[in-house]
Amino acid sequence: MATTTTAARTVASGGAHARDLDKRARILDGAVKVFAKRGFFHARVSDVAKASGVADGTIYLYFKSKDEILISIFEDRMEWILAELKKRMAKLPTARGKLEEFVDFHIMLATSYPDVCDVITIELRQSNKFMKEYANTRFLEYQNLIGDVLREGKDDGTFRSDIDPAVVKRAIFGALHELVSQWVLMKLPANRLLRAASQLKSFVLAGVVGGEK
Numbered sequence: 001m002a003t004t005t006t007a008a009r010t011v012a013s014g015g016a017h018a019r020d021l022d023k024r025a026r027i028l029d030g031a032v033k034v035f036a037k038r039g040f041f042h043a044r045v046s047d048v049a050k051a052s053g054v055a056d057g058t059i060y061l062y063f064k065s066k067d068e069i070l071i072s073i074f075e076d077r078m079e080w081i082l083a084e085l086k087k088r089m090a091k092l093p094t095a096r097g098k099l100e101e102f103v104d105f106h107i108m109l110a111t112s113y114p115d116v117c118d119v120i121t122i123e124l125r126q127s128n129k130f131m132k133e134y135a136n137t138r139f140l141e142y143q144n145l146i147g148d149v150l151r152e153g154k155d156d157g158t159f160r161s162d163i164d165p166a167v168v169k170r171a172i173f174g175a176l177h178e179l180v181s182q183w184v185l186m187k188l189p190a191n192r193l194l195r196a197a198s199q200l201k202s203f204v205l206a207g208v209v210g211g212e213k
Helices: 015-038 045-052 056-062 066-090 095-112 114-121 128-133 137-155 165-186 190-209
Strands: none
Touching (some): 045 066, 066 114, 066 137, 095 137, 095 165, 095 190, 137 165, 165 190
């Protein structure tokens, strides 16, 4: 995820359109670094322009506002995240393996792409436009991947028949989000997050696989 998904499409696009996509991708990459370092609230559009290697006015050829840049980062990164996670999970034959992969993948995103993690986990909350106006379908789709796996395991007998996938998926996502948010805010070493995630994964599996009451 070093470059955006829009950048990945520039090879096939060609010409001026390709250059536009590439410049837009550079702006988003620069914005990720700036928002993670300075915080969305304190960052200026001029800071994003400098980090992206473009003139200040160029930003407004692609984005109407700083909020729109932030939302575009979220859309772009979540597009890659969803596609990559679906691809990885499709290769696994069991619901248990898929559930473990979800947890591992979520933690990998945090440790491998800390700036993106910071922006998606923390900085999005600073945008009134995102919090009030944005239809958060990407997060719902991400959570639904857990729900699909839980239903699969419930149907084939791998997981408990009494679990409610709609409830458990939110509990799992909420626990992961809390772990990563604390790690980002407190700037803890990666091994602390990995240890915590390992415990969480064991706890989740014990809960969905363990004997019914």
